[in-house]
Amino acid sequence: MSVLRPAADTTPAGWILAAARTGDAPTVLRYGPPGFDTYLRLPVDGNVVFDMGPGAGVHPMEARLQVLAAHTTTPDIAYVGVWHGHGFANGPDPVAPVVPLPNAWMYLFTGPVTATRYAQQTVWSFPDGTPDAGIAAEPDLVWPDDHSWCLACEVDEEIEFSIGCSAAVAAALEAVLPGRARRVAYGEDAPRERARR
Template sequence: MGLRHLADLSAARWLVDETDRPWTERVTFGPGGFAAYARVRFLDDPAFPGQSENDVAPAEDAPTESEQIGFALETLSGHTATPDDCYFCLWDGWGTEIAGSPRVELPHRSYFLFRGSLTDWRAADLWPGQPRGTTPDPAFVWPADHAWCLAKDVDPHWAGVGGSEAAVAGLLADPRLDVVRADPAAKQPTYY
């Protein structure tokens, strides 16, 4: 069936309406109020202050960021009653053009909203409106039942996930992923 672009942004209100939290926390972990949070790391955390991301590289056989997002979503699919009814936000900074389309607006970020199953974003070779040959990762993914939310901002070397204790435990136990527990309100490790 594939992803469907949505002009009605009401499903994203839970991202937008949380104005009492810092914008960086919102774009890197999604909504507050989950029982547990974690970071899916694409690179090890910095070894020293001021370290550049250019100073480290994933192992040659390491899965790509997109593959790791896919693994995380596979694991999270078992922690929702609605894996076939999910929402996806695509950052508008990837060159996507959907003429006249409304955007989900957070401070310093704008997104297009889509709906589909958890497998739809991986099955398609492009997002609707995205230039052919490019398949960026979603900035946010959440099921219709709000059981969890995965957030992948463009800047960090990780994706944040909020969900139940069982969902985070499932991510921590997945041998394909490098996952650590996280406190969204705490300062997160960053490369420079």
């Protein structure tokens, strides 16, 4: 089983931190850094299982990460930012480099793209190291070492998250999950929360 480990330092997050400090930080946290050819907005699916292939139940986030892993030259070297304030701490705070993103600093971990799916559950594990399977939160920021794409699931998002990528990656995601992605302009306004009754 692939596991995440603390990054050596915050250097790999420098490109995102620079974008947040010199631009609109809330937009960077919501869309990732500017400059990708295409930006997609996709639904936050919670614990919904998606049938992909003959009878195979695959979580939509896992399906997306499988596609993204196939569209990077560094699928075994990815980074994931995990927001410090989720409040899931079952034990002490993780020992990992802290990326001081404005109003949302994050712990930085590294591992294969596919291991980032359960970053929250792994980082906020129980004292004995058992991942907390009761946490449904998605990873906050994920990107491969070659910067070929960036997934951003802003901490207050309830409806959608973003992926910045090439047109080819966007087409591959749309093919795997038809009707579940929409192309948007970078920073396009969209509701964050579901309507309350």
